[in-house]
Amino acid sequence: MSASGSKFISTEPLRNEEARWARLVKTTYLDPNGVERTWESSERQTRPQGSGIDGVGIIAILEKSTGPELLLQKQYRPPVAKVCIEVPAGLIDAGESPEVCALRELKEETGYVGEVAKGSSAVSPVMYNDPGFCNTNLNMVHVTVDMSRPENQNLKTELEENEFIECFSVPLKDLYSECRKLEQEGYAIDARVGTLAEGFEVAKKWKLC
Incomplete structure (x- = not known):
C-alpha cells in the first residue's frame, strides 16, 4: 500500500x-x-509516567557493500497534507529505555533487526521538536543494520492498521542532494532528516571530516 x-x-x-x-x-x-x-x-x-521523553527517532544505517545507507520512510502526515520523508520513529512504552524502544520500533515499522551503535554517542541528548509550539521531545538513537543477517533478508513488518509506511534507503554521502530532489518532487522533509543532511553539508564546508 x-x-x-x-x-x-x-x-x-x-x-x-x-x-x-x-x-x-x-x-x-x-x-x-x-x-x-x-x-x-x-x-x-501519551508520555508514560516516569518517562523523560515521548519517543525516539532512529538513525538506522544499513551496512551495504557499496557503502553505508540511511534508512528512510515515506509516510502521509495529515497536518501538512503531504507525504513526509522521515527516519523511523515511535512513542516509548512505560519502563522502556530509548535503546529498547528504538530496536522495537525499527522492527515493527521496517522489519529490520538492528543493533544499537557502540559508544557514548549512541543515544543523543534529549531533543525538542518545536519548543515554541509543543513540549514533544525525543532521543535520537543510532542503530546499525547488518544486511547479511538472515532476519534482514525477508522483511516482515508489524504495522498498525492506520500505518501506511514505505521504506527506502539513501547513500549517506548523497543525503543532502536526495532531500533537495525529493522536495522538488513534492515531498515534505522532516526536520530530523533535513537537519542531519544540513549537518553533513556543514561538515563538508568547514572540512570537519
Whole structure:
C-alpha cells in the first residue's frame, strides 16, 4: 500500500474532550523584566509516567557493500497534507529505555533487526521538536543494520492498521542532494532528516571530516 494513496478531506477545530493525543494549553510566565505573559502551545497526553521523553527517532544505517545507507520512510502526515520523508520513529512504552524502544520500533515499522551503535554517542541528548509550539521531545538513537543477517533478508513488518509506511534507503554521502530532489518532487522533509543532511553539508564546508 503506497503512502501517497492518502487524500486530504477537511480540517476543523478539535475540542479538548475529543483529543486523544495532544491538547492545547495556556502557560503563564514572567519574562526577564518581570512582566507577566502568556503562551499558547500544545502538549502530548501519551508520555508514560516516569518517562523523560515521548519517543525516539532512529538513525538506522544499513551496512551495504557499496557503502553505508540511511534508512528512510515515506509516510502521509495529515497536518501538512503531504507525504513526509522521515527516519523511523515511535512513542516509548512505560519502563522502556530509548535503546529498547528504538530496536522495537525499527522492527515493527521496517522489519529490520538492528543493533544499537557502540559508544557514548549512541543515544543523543534529549531533543525538542518545536519548543515554541509543543513540549514533544525525543532521543535520537543510532542503530546499525547488518544486511547479511538472515532476519534482514525477508522483511516482515508489524504495522498498525492506520500505518501506511514505505521504506527506502539513501547513500549517506548523497543525503543532502536526495532531500533537495525529493522536495522538488513534492515531498515534505522532516526536520530530523533535513537537519542531519544540513549537518553533513556543514561538515563538508568547514572540512570537519
